[in-house]
Amino acid sequence: MQALPLQAGSFIFIGCYLLSLLIIGWFASRERRDRSLGDYYLGGRGMGLWVLMLTLFATQYSGNALFGFTGQAYRVGFTWLAILHSMIAVVAGYLLFAPQLQRLSRQQHFITPNDYIEYRFPSRALSVLVALCLIVVLINYVLAQLKVMGLMVEGLTGGQVDAFWGVVVLAIIMMVYSTMGGMRSVAWTDAIQGAMMLTGFILIALIIERDMGGWAPALGQLSAVAPEKLTPPDGRGAVTWLSTVILIGIGASVYPQAIQRIYAARSSQTLRRSLAGMAVLPLFAVVVVLALGFVAIARFPGLEGSAADQVMALIMRDVLSTGWFGQAVVTLLLGAILAALMSTADSALLSLSSIFAKDIYGKYLRPNASDAECARVGQWWAWIILGALVWVSTQEDLTLYRLFVLKFEILLQIAPAFYLGVNFSSLRAMPLILGLVTGLCVAVSGWSLGWMPFGLHPGTLGLLVNVLVIMIAQYCYSLNIPTAKISKSPLSE
């Protein structure tokens, strides 16, 4: 990535922004009421409407949304509009299980997603399996953010600062404020980041219209430059479209960090209103991000593979050349992008830390440990795992979209435990375990082989197999076990 011609003021702004994160962390640490896990990992379950909506937004829209979505729009053209439907489908997915889950979490004091699994399906095997899947997903998620952070630091400094050292500095800042304030500092920084990102998108859209020739001529050139990117999906493409909507719509709704935000909502009304707001945001955020990718097709032709992930940087370079206002907007957007990466990574790290502290250390390694001890161990675990991931992030060579997809292949397989578990009180643990293992085998082997039968993503195929196995096993289970011997589901009480 080539260096952006930024003025000193832009670097000062970004420096001030990073400093403000530490200050927010300090304020958040003063707000802590006690040393309990609920206070540290869920912010005392008191998250209000705007903070909840913006933190959910920031959690869903990460570095992938900014660089990966634009890059994919550039690569495949208008068929990537599927991502717009997918991001709305995420909120539709929440509606199918979040209300019941939020009510249960307040009654049963859940901290991690696995707390719900253990409560609903008293099976150690299922609980361990889900915890392992979540850990793998979260590690992948953090890795993707670190990878983009490295690209961004190199891009901003023109390669003068090595990606590794850039990521190290950002990771330390991130860990300091999240260690100080837990969920509070993460959610507060998310809220600021979400607001900055939305403002930046609106302003960049205005600049393209006012100073860069306008949207209409740019889109109008597409039919001459790349007519193949205007065509609707064919039969196989339509299957891939639907598969993408299922993959992201269902997969992203069971992000462990998003589930913890559901737990952290002040009330069900707060959660409901936040989700209503979340359903509208893609119409602005995703449409602008995609439009940037489409405009770039005509403006910067010839980018192939992972090079297409840099179209956002190329657009920012053009916006910078429009004058002081462009400079200010790009600076704001860069701050927002940096914050998007950091807040997504810190949310995932906090979730990772809580799963290790509560589901592994507190349950299996030291069952009698106090909340304060578990929280402390979780913080140390987060530092260690982040250190390892910073190193790994500079070794991988995958495009952003591929990193993005891998986590969904796994997340999708644990989704039935939440969607079906909440809505079908007769569902037992064993059918879920069988479905999960089968689905994982199909999804992961399909992913590693680059297999997409009929245009279906391996994760979606895995989910179909998963649900089929659950239905068959549940039916067999209900036939073979006398009703009296089946323990009553907590949900049917």
Added chain:
Amino acid sequence: MAQHLKNRGRWLCCVLLAVLLGAPWYWPEDSFGWQTWLVPGWVWVTLAAAIVLSALVVWGALRGWPDESAD
């Protein structure tokens, strides 16, 4: 009974959402492909479907949510 009907309504909404989300399934390669303002017609249809979806989800969140017992 009212709760049961609400649940039915919720699942019906899900089916409608799925149909809208899966709209490209029903687009033959040459239909909806006419050139309109700036981009082909199918793109505008897709955007319109997204707006309808978004409105349905907002309705679902504010009105159609069946579980009100939490607070």
